Amino acid sequence: MNLPVTEWQAIAAASDLTPGQFLEFHLTQTTGEPASVPLTGxxxxxxxxxxxxxxxxxxxxxxxxxxxxxxxxxxxxFIQCSTHGALFKPGSGECIAGPCQGDALTPLEIRLQNGEVQVRAQD
Ligand code: FES
Structure with a gap:
């Protein structure tokens, strides 16, 4: 999925990003019409x-x-789709098994700044 690049968005305190923890968040971007709801990451x-x-x-x-x-x-x-069991490489998002094999998750840019975890859509 191609997203327009947006401003950096704080999603958590940097101290929340610890080994084994997954932080879920809502983006400022939405899915678009007809059911325009915030994208999640x-x-x-x-x-x-x-x-x-x-x-x-x-x-x-x-x-x-x-x-x-x-x-x-x-x-x-591996990251796994809980519905179908598809497996994705954590480092690249590449799907290595399942119905989307050869495709990949959409990466976001991420940085630690001002004590925050910040994300934005990539170019
Ligand atoms: S939605 Fe489950 S593998 Fe795509």
Missing amino acids: FAFLDGDTPRAYLNACPHLGIELNWLPGRFMDVDNL
Whole structure:
């Protein structure tokens, strides 16, 4: 999904981004008509690297998780679609198994600044 680049948006305190934690948030962008609702995303630490993606599977656009903050498979290796079991690489968002294999999650830019976790859509 291509999003217009927007201003940086604070989603949490930087101290909330801890290993194993997934932060869910709403973006200022919406899904667009006809049902215009805020897009959602999630952020986490991939090793030491902060990452953020839209919470939308590339093939149906639905959110990946059923439970708050639960995005990983049972082996804690891949992000998983809880509806279909599709697996995504945490570092690239690439789908390696499931109905969207070869497609990828939409990455967001993420930075830690002023004690905040900030995200925005990428170019
Ligand atoms: S919605 Fe695409 S794999 Fe589940």
